[in-house]
Amino acid sequence: MxxxxxxxxxxxxxxxxxxxxxxxxxxxxxxxxxxxxxxxxxxxxxxxxxxxxxxxxxxxxxxxxxxxxxxxxxxxxARAVLAQLTQAGRHVVELAEADRGTVVAGTHLAGSNVLLPRAIAALKKDHPLLTVVVREASPEALLLDLEAGRVDLIVGRLTGPSGEGVVRRTLYDESVQLVVRASHDLVGRHDIGLPELTGYPWILPGPQTALRREVEELLARNGLGLPENRVETTSFLTVRQLLLETDMVAVLPGLIVRDDSRLARLPVSLEPIGHSVGLTLSDSRTLSPSARALIRSLEETAADMAPQL
Structure with a gap:
């Protein structure tokens, strides 16, 4: 041929x-x-x-x-070529305009509540004219965006080792919790088990996520199926409002509820479910100055958070 x-x-x-x-x-x-x-x-x-x-x-x-x-x-x-062209155009602009560049960060539930907002706030103190664009989507969709250059980096749960065109860098490890509103009738009880909880409505991540698969496996090991009454979403704003207004039980990363007085963790272990939170980068693209600045801020923010985890 x-x-x-x-x-x-x-x-x-x-x-x-x-x-x-x-x-x-x-x-x-x-x-x-x-x-x-x-x-x-x-x-x-x-x-x-x-x-x-x-x-x-x-x-x-x-x-x-x-x-x-x-x-x-x-x-x-084709995506690799498009990504390089996108990066080249932005790199030239940033070299010409110093701190007026743009960095596009993709994120999903594990990174969007605490780590990324704090890192952006710290970054903007030193680079007030640098524009940060945040795109929230499922991990699978964000990987396609990373491959095509639509995002510069992904912040969130690391779903595998480096390889297949990406580099994954751990920032911290985090537990996964069952969460309800602070006034829920389950709060304060220490005799709760998974069989009783599956009788409540649940909020779960979508079936395409690794966390969802791990929850299904945990329930199966305990002889339980998925709660029939459930909502599936990875939008934290949606999850939080549903928790505050209903009796729903949500599966969430532990950091999300740590500083939220209106939410409470239930004393039910979900081990061995847990995950590493970090950065996913393309292994074939040169990072722009703006992207490197955000990565430095993410690493410093994660290091400051480490003693609290």
Whole structure:
């Protein structure tokens, strides 16, 4: 098979943007809407790219499209190119404007309540004109954003070791707790067990998260299934308001409730569930000055928090 000539002028940046959108959206209609182009234009661009490469990138089905092995491979390279271009543009701006750069941090529940806000506050004291953009999503969605350069770093639970294009750096270890409102009728009791608690409504992380899988395994080891009456979310604002207004029981990282007088931990062990909180970075991109400044602030903030954990 001849190697495609990707530098002969036929390959355009719109082709790279298209395969990234197609892989995430799963439909031509969705990708076209994201890129603000018509569906025929998206289909035509895809055909152009497949002609350039000489392979089929996506398989069409009744429910959308699925990347072929060629599509998965090319999408990974396309995202790497897009990430480098995004980083290059911002790096030039930051060199020209010193502290007026931008850093985009992705986060999920474990990092969004205490660590990241404190680190941002400390960073802004020394760099008031540096813009910090925070994007909250599931760990899986954030990894795609990191790969494509839409976020510079991810702050939150570390779901695995370094590898597969990412570097994971631990900042601290944290326990996981069962939490209710401070006025809940369970507060103050020391004879509570998991069987009784599953009769209450629960708030759980989504099924795509590692924490959710660990909770399911813990309940199964105790001969219990998931509570039938439950809400699934990783939005702390939603979790907190539901706890304050209902009898729900939530599974939350311990730091989230430590300084919240309106919430209380229940004396029920969830061991061996626990996790490391830290940074997830791309192993192939050079960090911008703004990203490095936020990372320094996160590391210093985590070190200050360590004696309280």
């Amino acid at each position: 001849d190697i495609p000539r990707l530098l002969d002028g036929r390959l355009k940046f719109r082709h790279l943007l298209l395969v990234d959108a197609l892989s995430r959206q799963g439909t031509v209609v969705g990708a076209a809407a994201e890129l603000h182009i018509t569906q025929p234009a998206a289909t035509r661009s895809l055909h152009e790219l497949e002609d350039i490469l000489g392979v089929s990138l996506f398989e069409r089905g009744p429910r959308g499209i699925t990347a072929t092995v060629f599509g998965e491979a090319f999408t990974q390279h």
